[in-house]
Amino acid sequence: MRIALNARILQAPRTGIGQYLVELIEALRDDPQIELELFHGWGWSQLVPQAALPGYSRWATLAKHVPWAYQIRRALDQHRFDRGAGQRRIDLYHEPSLWPLDFSGPMVMTLHDLTHVHYPQTQPRDRLAEIERRIGPALERAGCILTDSQFIADEICQYYGVAAERVKVAPLGYAPRFHPRQPEQLRGCLAELGLEPGGYLLCVGTLEPRKNLVQALRAHALLPETLRKRFPLLIAGMAGWRSDCFAAELQAALASGHVRLLGYQSDQMLAELLAGARLLLFPSLYEGFGLPVLEAMASGVPVLLSAQSALPEVAGPAGVYLEAGDDRGWCEAIIRLVEDEAEWQRHRTMGLQQAQQFSWKRCATITTAAYRQALEH
Structure with missing residues (x-):
């Protein structure tokens, strides 16, 4: 399976979703049947960025003052994504956060939480408008929806009316650097x-x-x-x-x-x-x-x-x-x-x-099963 992963979030300093993506990529690479292509917004690569993109904070500041900034950036992303996806013969697209780009083939998305529903004031107004406009159709066309916990899976089903069988819970893991030390x-x-x-x-x-x-x-x-x-x-x-x-x-x-x-x-x-x-x-x-x-x-x-x-x-x-x-x-x-x-x-x-109940290997195994479900969808 040749999987396109939207890795644009790795341009930013890594918090929860960024860590999820980095660790998932490493775990998925242990599967010989998975070939990953990472879309970084400006282009494609098979490499994970080692640090946040210089100037990312300037984009965040710019987005507050430029009308339609999110729509403009998304249009540019879509153009670069389409061009690269066609060249790479992508089998499936995985969006690890909220609003997927358009893709004519099978798609899996990860929805980590419903912060945009419970705490809409935490989102810039333009970004929230884009989320609200796009997330419903995205959930409808996703062959499978991944989430980190049963609590969020239940929220997705209740709030968006998604059938439970379309949602897979893939609990996160922890990296080897987290261990007891003397x-x-x-x-x-x-x-x-x-x-x-x-x-x-x-x-x-x-x-x-x-x-x-x-x-x-x-x-x-x-x-x-x-x-x-x-x-x-x-x-x-x-x-x-x-x-x-x-x-x-x-x-x-x-x-x-x-x-x-x-x-x-x-x-x-x-x-x-x-x-x-x-x-x-x-x-x-x-x-x-x-x-x-x-x-x-x-x-x-x-x-x-x-x-x-x-x-x-x-x-x-x-x-x-x-x-x-x-x-x-x-x-x-x-x-x-x-x-x-x-x-x-x-x-x-x-x-x-x-x-010990949690591992990135387990998360990757469930994610791979979601890919197969979406390909059969």
Whole structure:
């Protein structure tokens, strides 16, 4: 099978969907029956870009000020895609996110979540209009629809009226760089940040309201002074939509000296930060999967999280679940897991066991089955 994968998203700094695409590509390449052709927007290649495209941020800024920017870029993409797909004799097209390009042959699309439905205000107005205009017809013509969790599969069926047999759940996996590490393996890289292994709490996620990072700030602020000093809160992630809405609380927390904003981290640094954390705090209100939760468990780090959307499917019995808005409950759970070594070890062990249920090989196997289903459609 010669598969065209739309890899344009790899032009941007890699967050969840970018990581999904990179890992899926590597896993699919282990199948001798799959030949991948990657469309990057400007052209085609069989190589995965090693970093975000220089100037990508300029496009994002330009799109805010140029009328019909998304439509213009899409028309250019469509022209280049058509020309390359014809030359490469593509058997099937896989769109890994939201709105597929036009293709006369079989098509599979991955729909990771319905953020555009539940949080439409997080999308630029022009982009949201394009999503709303195109996603319905795209779902109709897709031979198979992939998603990361049963929760999102059910949402797709209920909201868009898609038949359940057309949706396949392909849970994500974790990369080999996410694994437990001994303290001596981490001291060098963490020393550059003035950190000790096991001596900090970590949040991973874009700074935007849906991620609910303010919950972690408030819970941490309620800790006794000695614990706040002993376990500072680190936030790894780039600024996103409406991060200004909790800017005052964030600035106050940063001024206290017990909270640090690390910004966007490289893949390797994030893996080391996770492995060195005492806990991952993941209070997100809506996730199609929640990749940092799985990566933390695979690294031997217990996770405190909200029992929202798809998160219980990922963390299973290993997660410490708390209600959104329960600042005191989050605070008490942190205290319990930093002070009670036996409880920490119990959740660490359960997390390592839970993580073994997920792999990119399994995700690729289900994806390949979706390709075959679409080809027979």
